[in-house]
Amino acid sequence: MKLPLISNERFVQIAAPIAVGLLFLVAWEVTVVAMEMPRYLLPGPSAIFQSLVNDWNTLFRGLLMTLKVTLMAFGIALVLGVAASLLFVQSKWIEVSLFPYAVLMQVTPIVAIAPLIIIWVDDTTWALTICAVIIAIFPIISNTTLGLRSVDPNLLSMFRMYRSSRWQELTRLRIPSALPYFFGGLRISSGLALIGAVVAEFVAGTGGARAGLAYLILQSGYNLQIPRMFAALALITLTGIALFALMVWLSDLALRNWHESALRVEH
Amino acid sequence: MAFAAVCGNDRFSLNQPTAYSGPGTVSGDRTVTQPPATPLKQVHPARPSPDAAVTDGRTETMGSRPVVQVSGVDKVYANGTVALQGADLTVKQGEFVSLLGPSGCGKSTLLRIIAGMGEATRGTVKWWEQDYKVVGDKGRKLAFVFQNATLMPWARVRKNVRLPLDLEGTAKRPESQQKIDEALEMVGLQGFETAFPRELSGGMQMRASIARAMVTEPNLLLMDEPFGALDEMTRNKLNDDVLRLWQAKDWTVVFVTHSVYEAVYLSNRVVVMAARPGRIVEDVAIDQPYPRSSDFRVSTEFAGYCRRVSQALERASQMGEEVAS
Ligand SMILES: Nc1ncnc2c1ncn2[C@@H]1O[C@H](COP(=O)(O)OP(=O)(O)OP(=O)(O)O)[C@@H](O)[C@H]1O
Ligand SMILES: [Mg+2]
Numbered sequence A: 001m002k003l004p005l006i007s008n009e010r011f012v013q014i015a016a017p018i019a020v021g022l023l024f025l026v027a028w029e030v031t032v033v034a035m036e037m038p039r040y041l042l043p044g045p046s047a048i049f050q051s052l053v054n055d056w057n058t059l060f061r062g063l064l065m066t067l068k069v070t071l072m073a074f075g076i077a078l079v080l081g082v083a084a085s086l087l088f089v090q091s092k093w094i095e096v097s098l099f100p101y102a103v104l105m106q107v108t109p110i111v112a113i114a115p116l117i118i119i120w121v122d123d124t125t126w127a128l129t130i131c132a133v134i135i136a137i138f139p140i141i142s143n144t145t146l147g148l149r150s151v152d153p154n155l156l157s158m159f160r161m162y163r164s165s166r167w168q169e170l171t172r173l174r175i176p177s178a179l180p181y182f183f184g185g186l187r188i189s190s191g192l193a194l195i196g197a198v199v200a201e202f203v204a205g206t207g208g209a210r211a212g213l214a215y216l217i218l219q220s221g222y223n224l225q226i227p228r229m230f231a232a233l234a235l236i237t238l239t240g241i242a243l244f245a246l247m248v249w250l251s252d253l254a255l256r257n258w259h260e261s262a263l264r265v266e267h
Numbered sequence B: 001m002a003f004a005a006v007c008g009n010d011r012f013s014l015n016q017p018t019a020y021s022g023p024g025t026v027s028g029d030r031t032v033t034q035p036p037a038t039p040l041k042q043v044h045p046a047r048p049s050p051d052a053a054v055t056d057g058r059t060e061t062m063g064s065r066p067v068v069q070v071s072g073v074d075k076v077y078a079n080g081t082v083a084l085q086g087a088d089l090t091v092k093q094g095e096f097v098s099l100l101g102p103s104g105c106g107k108s109t110l111l112r113i114i115a116g117m118g119e120a121t122r123g124t125v126k127w128w129e130q131d132y133k134v135v136g137d138k139g140r141k142l143a144f145v146f147q148n149a150t151l152m153p154w155a156r157v158r159k160n161v162r163l164p165l166d167l168e169g170t171a172k173r174p175e176s177q178q179k180i181d182e183a184l185e186m187v188g189l190q191g192f193e194t195a196f197p198r199e200l201s202g203g204m205q206m207r208a209s210i211a212r213a214m215v216t217e218p219n220l221l222l223m224d225e226p227f228g229a230l231d232e233m234t235r236n237k238l239n240d241d242v243l244r245l246w247q248a249k250d251w252t253v254v255f256v257t258h259s260v261y262e263a264v265y266l267s268n269r270v271v272v273m274a275a276r277p278g279r280i281v282e283d284v285a286i287d288q289p290y291p292r293s294s295d296f297r298v299s300t301e302f303a304g305y306c307r308r309v310s311q312a313l314e315r316a317s318q319m320g321e322e323v324a325s
Helices: A009-034 A045-054 A056-088 A092-107 A110-120 A124-149 A153-161 A166-204 A213-222 A226-255 B002-008 B052-059 B107-114 B157-168 B174-186 B202-214 B232-249 B260-266 B300-324
Strands: B066-076 B082-092 B096-100 B122-127 B142-145 B220-224 B252-256 B269-274 B279-285
Touching: A009 A045, A045 A056, A045 A226, A056 A092, A056 A124, A056 A166, A056 A213, A056 A226, A092 A124, A110 A124, A110 A166, A124 A166, A153 A166, A153 B142, A166 A213, A166 A226, A166 B157, A213 A226, B066 B107, B066 B252, B082 B107, B082 B252, B082 B279, B096 B107, B096 B260, B107 B220, B107 B252, B142 B202, B157 B174, B157 B202, B174 B202, B202 B220, B202 B232, B232 B260, B252 B260, B260 B300, B269 B300, B279 B300
Parallel strands: B096 B252, B096 B269, B142 B220, B220 B252
Antiparallel strands: B066 B082, B066 B122, B269 B279
């Protein structure tokens, strides 16, 4: 006999990781209690949860701040990245001359240039956003450029046989072909925007009203408020997962009718 | 295996089965029910470099205006493959020409060059006695059916079929809707307008691609093994449909196929190619009246022509072997 829920693919996809997570949390709690760990070394999940509730106001303000920088950076990276890709596919010359600089931006360690950016840009929020954009933009540029070039050559020949304009070629052929690649880029980039925002804030160390989650982590570390530190970390992680899930959902929505990646396997 | 099967499986049982064994698909292995009653006609000898003028004498019934003139065309791909060497082919207004040859002999390459999709390495191609730039003007429309359906996976069937009209900028006209409906009906895809290509079978995708080619009412229709993936019934029906439209609409057709029977049934002329290097070696005229019906498929003349073409094909395959060894 088959259990109906176990054979439901979708249920398993959601339930299995949650079960693993819960198991891990229980093991963590049990270990902490059994070994009588002091809270300032390693708090158990219950202590972290308690801190999440107690310090909710501070944490939530930090979350909003970090989220604001992340989303701004992600949005700017998306717009600039797509614009750059569209520019790159206009001519091989443009791509050859500019692409290495996109790579350069990608491989420059952000921690090394963040202090400079923070000095140059007065407004801290913008300084953080710029750092996050630098980290997040590359996957969008490289994936979208690849996608815009990954056109069925026969379809392209046919378009040209019908004497299509460049605009028709772009909107009717290149952009639809690029969508799966573009969404792949978005998934990576959304996580990178968050990492960029957090790393930049660590470097900037902005406190006060503009403190984001990263600053809360730093501050909690100094004050040995380790449960709060973990709570802030948990919020960052959850934000990352939520962003990723949102991107998967969007990509499914856009591609489900035709692209292999979004098709349900039918038996 | 492809041509050994096409040539060897029929009732004519050629004396020397070909040793050719390249990749490819056997398509439409129609058995002719009557053995040929007429003695074999003399097939003209292979012409490694046929003069375009030689073919002219047999097509008096057609208009004399050339639609495509391929002369001395070589095609060398970037990796050094010599896909065509000295290809000469003239297709005249109103002709139905089939290209036949072993897999990999350059049929698709030649057809793409005729379509203006691939540059010839050497030689010239002219359309309506002019160079490439005027193709596409009024009354000079090309359409191409690829070996694979080559549909846009993100677009529904109707939008795929409408594509040429969209690119021409005529899709919004009222008569365009009717053209799309007609094309869909002809290939039997009414009711599937809103399906995505992946929801169709391979044969249905191919039919959608044929509908797309017909929607602009092309003057020169180029088809690369369009019916290879279809079942016999659909294939026969589409063969008849293409013939009917060809006659009604004054099309000129160049048709690549693997099937001797299909080539003989459809064409005025069957052009046989050899491989390595790809070239045109024989040009068999099929002097039979149209409309051709299923009676023609079982006639002795049909059997005779099939035999001639099969033998030409066998010789072409052996030429490829000699060069290769
Ligand atoms: N883009 C390409 N680059 C390099 N070589 C190619 C390319 N396209 C085709 N060829 C080569 O050119 C030759 C002719 O290919 P072509 O596709 O024209 O053959 P074909 O007669 O259409 O074969 P088939 O009947 O199997 O479709 C082959 O040897 C093939 O390997
Ligand atoms: Mg081919």
